[in-house]
Amino acid sequence: xxxxxxxxxxxxxxxxxxxxxxxxxxxxxxxxxxxxxxxxxxxxxxxxxxxxxxxxxxxxxxxxxxxxxxxxxxxxxxxxxxxxxxxxxxxxxxxxxxxxxxxxxxxxxxxxxxxxxxxxxxxxxxxxxxxxxxxxxxxxxxxxxxxxxxxxxxxxxxxxxxxxxxxxxxxxxxxxxxxxxxxxxxxxxxxxxxxxxxxxxxxxxxxxxxxxxxxxxxxxxxxxxxxxxxxxxxxxxxxxxxxxxxxxxxxxxxxxxxxxxxxxxxxxxxxxxxxxxxxxxxxxxxxxxxxxxxxxxxxxxxxxxxxxxxxxxxxxxxxxxx
Numbered sequence: 001x002x003x004x005x006x007x008x009x010x011x012x013x014x015x016x017x018x019x020x021x022x023x024x025x026x027x028x029x030x031x032x033x034x035x036x037x038x039x040x041x042x043x044x045x046x047x048x049x050x051x052x053x054x055x056x057x058x059x060x061x062x063x064x065x066x067x068x069x070x071x072x073x074x075x076x077x078x079x080x081x082x083x084x085x086x087x088x089x090x091x092x093x094x095x096x097x098x099x100x101x102x103x104x105x106x107x108x109x110x111x112x113x114x115x116x117x118x119x120x121x122x123x124x125x126x127x128x129x130x131x132x133x134x135x136x137x138x139x140x141x142x143x144x145x146x147x148x149x150x151x152x153x154x155x156x157x158x159x160x161x162x163x164x165x166x167x168x169x170x171x172x173x174x175x176x177x178x179x180x181x182x183x184x185x186x187x188x189x190x191x192x193x194x195x196x197x198x199x200x201x202x203x204x205x206x207x208x209x210x211x212x213x214x215x216x217x218x219x220x221x222x223x224x225x226x227x228x229x230x231x232x233x234x235x236x237x238x239x240x241x242x243x244x245x246x247x248x249x250x251x252x253x254x255x256x257x258x259x260x261x262x263x264x265x266x267x268x269x270x271x272x273x274x275x276x277x278x279x280x281x282x283x284x285x286x287x288x289x290x291x292x293x294x295x296x297x298x299x300x301x302x303x304x305x306x307x308x309x310x311x312x313x314x315x316x317x318x319x320x321x322x
Contacts, residue, residue: 092308
């Protein structure tokens with residue numbers, strides 16, 4: 001009996017793991033559907049919305065922007081020749097990995113896939129740190145500006161002006177900012193910093209600025225998607241309601257990521273969305289929007305995760321060094 005080559009065995013294990021995670025995501029989709037039915041939430045207005053096609057198209061653009069931001073960071077590793085399709089597969093693995101409690105598994109999977117392409121573990125870790133930093137920075141910035149704008153538009157414009165000045169500075173001194181943040185989080189992560197040995201030449205300032213800009217647009221686009229889907233119910237105060245949704249989505253996403261105990265941030269995201277939207281909407285409508293967003297997220301995870309499984313089945317050589 002011939003033995004299975006280690007590379008083939010590892011590739012098969014990775015594909016089986018992806019298939020398992022896709023199954024878990026499917027179960028999550030079913031759970032969301034049952035929750036919607038059990039709660040007697042009427043989302044017929046979403047299905048019958050005249051803006052449904054526009055919202056679906058914009059959601060597709062939002063997913064593309066999310067992938068593009070990561071691809072722009074990977075693009076700095078020119079000698080490895082990462083294609084956009086491979087960047088999309090990385091994102092698919094990451095999104096499915098968040099359904100495992102602990103949140104870190106999807107990121108570890110992405111780092112692992114980079115090392116199979118001969119990217120050093122140190123460089124892979126720094127790219128992931130930069131990506132997560134940009135995700136949090138842009139999400140918090142968009143959420144804060146939108147929320148402040150609801151309170152007073154002039155303050156929101158001032159916050160936007162400040163963000164426009166600070167963001168290029170943050171991009172230029174990204175290593176310094178990340179190092180300071182890691183030190184602030186305590187000794188454990190501070191020790192990790194020395195292990196990683198962050199390098200200022202790991203990524204160009206221009207690439208970081210491009211990725212940052214893409215993330216800003218990505219967060220705003222997701223908020224507008226939900227606004228379009230529920231526009232018939234939000235048209236009485238469209239500006240305030242749109243700003244609230246744009247604020248709620250990134251703040252909810254980031255809160256869900258921080259909640260390590262909640263697979264996919266389930267429950268945490270919804271609570272944050274409902275809390276913010278309840279400032280101007282009734283509880284039932286706010287909860288319906290939160291559940292709709294969960295449905296969209298699970299659907300996104302399924303699509304990108306399925307693509308990742310397809311991609312690595314079609315290109316098993318990319319896992320040859322696993």
